[in-house]
Amino acid sequence: MANVSERTALPVTIQGVAHTFDNGFQALHETDLMIQPGTFCTLLGPSGSGKTTLLRIISGLITPTEGAIIIGNRDVTNVAIQERNIGFVFQHYALFPHLSVRDNIDFPLKTRKIDKAARREKVDRVLDLVGLSHLADRMPGQISGGQQQRVAIARALVYEPDVLLLDEPLGALDRKLRQQLGAELRRIQQETGTTAVYVTHDQEEAFLLSDTVVVMDDGGIVQRGAPEKVYNHPETEFVARFLGDTNILASDLAGIRAVGGDPVELEGDGRYSLRPEDIVVVDAMGESQPAGHYALDxxxxxxxxxxSSTKVTVRAGEALLHIDTHLSAEHLTQGAPVTVAWDPEAMVRLETRAPATA
Ligand SMILES: Nc1ncnc2c1ncn2[C@@H]1O[C@H](COP(=O)(O)OP(=O)(O)OP(=O)(O)O)[C@@H](O)[C@H]1O
Ligand SMILES: [Mg+2]
Structure with missing residues (x-):
């Protein structure tokens, strides 16, 4: 589908940005990040990790104590928010209750002194984009929460911002609506070709929406990459655990053997992440698994x-392994001896030191 804006999307560059609040608390350590034009980038991390602080710095609501924000090739570090051509959507929709849906969306155009006919055309276009043309004359109090959030997204898009910033915009909605509106948001971002930066602490949402996931912890970026890459190749225990359930295996875990072969000793003195869906519960001794796979009794x-699945916990010596299986629960009796097996390729060696924020 054609780009609605027909303008070239702009990259966002975060250059050596750090922020210490007035009370002396450093919420963001020195951070570098390049967000490619027209991509959807998600800041993902636990509460207090600095996501909102970084987003507000990009928007201009906060001036960072160090570093620079560059949009396109314009240094906007000291440019006021209203001069940055940025669209912002918050968790709580904050529509004007006394204005209709149409007038809410029209508001930013009115303040930009755009003529009436052009405004009407732009409002109609985004109403169509978010699927709300039929509700244009309703008041915010007469539409649902999900519809209100669509209005907020339309209002942020109507003046064709260079960058769309969203801070947990779906947080107040129920799970099903979050998924539906999330998918819609992704479609809208792709149709408009806008560079989007999105904040969430929900990893499923981050995977669903993003080209790039930026994992944050404790005021810094700990890992970044395509959703599949960070999920399948977490660098640290924190990332492995934050992006889904996982097993952390110590390299001195005893009892591992190659299927149909000798005992195996894991390399090094570190730790490994092994996802529950990568382990299978197999028949006695695991001999039906390919040679080279690892087995443990x-x-x-x-x-x-x-x-949709069954979660099984298997004790192997000191270790407790969590496994997602499609085996029917009736084949798995508590206390029964089992063999579990996995492809050694599925084990990801974790860094023990704090990773560099390269
Ligand atoms: N104005 C402020 N003054 C001092 N500290 C602040 C201020 N605003 C935020 N902080 C602190 O900075 C840290 C990061 O806050 P931030 O709002 O960026 O977190 P977040 O990752 O968005 O968390 P959440 O998921 O809960 O929204 C927190 O420890 C917070 O208490
Ligand atoms: Mg926040």
């Missing part, structure tokens, strides 16, 4: 039926 400790 244990006993079933816990079986939880989850609907």
């Amino acid at each position: 244990g006993t079933v400790e816990l079986v939880n039926f989850m609907g």
